[in-house]
Amino acid sequence: MGGSQSSKTTAGTSARGEGRGHALGGSAVAVLGASGGLGSAIARALAGRGSRLLLAGRDPSRLGALGLGTPLVGVDVRDPGCGQRIAEAAVRTLDGLDGLIDATGVVAFGSLLDHDDDTIEELFLTNAMGPLWPVRGVLPLLEASRGFVAQLSAVVAERPPAGMSVSAATRAALTATDDALARELRAIEAGEPSVPSTAFTVGVRDEG
Numbered sequence: 001m002g003g004s005q006s007s008k009t010t011a012g013t014s015a016r017g018e019g020r021g022h023a024l025g026g027s028a029v030a031v032l033g034a035s036g037g038l039g040s041a042i043a044r045a046l047a048g049r050g051s052r053l054l055l056a057g058r059d060p061s062r063l064g065a066l067g068l069g070t071p072l073v074g075v076d077v078r079d080p081g082c083g084q085r086i087a088e089a090a091v092r093t094l095d096g097l098d099g100l101i102d103a104t105g106v107v108a109f110g111s112l113l114d115h116d117d118d119t120i121e122e123l124f125l126t127n128a129m130g131p132l133w134p135v136r137g138v139l140p141l142l143e144a145s146r147g148f149v150a151q152l153s154a155v156v157a158e159r160p161p162a163g164m165s166v167s168a169a170t171r172a173a174l175t176a177t178d179d180a181l182a183r184e185l186r187a188i189e190a191g192e193p194s195v196p197s198t199a200f201t202v203g204v205r206d207e208g
């Protein structure tokens with residue numbers, strides 16, 4: 001597997017699509033981190049397939065700059081209330097939610113001694129705790145639609161290199177969260193993300 005991983009958890013048979021999972025056309029999907037490299041590519045790919053999108057991120061003007069003409073909601077994943085705000089915006093603008101894609105993240109390189117307190121805190125708040133809040137907020141909507149969650153982790157979670165002790169630890173937390181969440185939702189489905197690769201190859205962890 002290449003540089004990043006995406007695991008997709010789903011509640012099973014779609015209410016709107018055929019068989020397992022959702023047909024993307026017409027589905028209501030919130031993309032978090034849509035101002036980023038991967039998030040913007042994912043948002044464009046979904047828009048091209050006819051999904052109805054809600055873009056979420058810290059700066060609505062950066063989200064609007066994508067030019068997709070979708071509803072926007074300003075959220076910071078360090079805020080435990082961000083999931084509720086995404087859920088409310090989804091109900092208001094999309095009449096519900098079929099999927100959440102979380103492409104947020106921060107990274108820092110260097111030895112542990114190079115990381116100051118604020119950097120370590122920011123990494124854990126954003127990468128380890130941050131992914132919990134959006135999922136927790138929108139889960140009731142996804143349960144209702146039998147929808148899906150996709151979160152981008154990183155290969156450093158499983159093969160942590162020197163110089164990334166903190167960043168790798170935060171992504172390992174996300175990967176563990178994903179594993180447990182998939183079991184909680186009692187259905188797992190993995191598929192190749194329909195987004196262009198960046199500097200690293202985007203891969204998929206097959207949970208078997």
Ligand SMILES: NC(=O)c1ccc[n+]([C@@H]2O[C@H](COP(=O)([O-])OP(=O)(O)OC[C@H]3O[C@@H](n4cnc5c(N)ncnc54)[C@H](OP(=O)(O)O)[C@@H]3O)[C@@H](O)[C@H]2O)c1
Nearest residue numbers: 003004033035036037038058076077104105152154198200
């Ligand atoms: N790019 C790769 O090849 C690669 C490889 C391995 C893993 N990954 C993983 O994939 C994810 C995305 O990578 P990327 O290359 O697209 O990164 P990126 O271009 O730096 O984008 C990061 C995104 O996260 C958002 N973000 C950061 N902190 C946030 C916060 N507190 N609240 C809300 N949003 C926040 C940023 O929003 P702002 O616009 O507000 O800054 C931006 O939209 C990361 O988790 C990374 O670990 C990527």
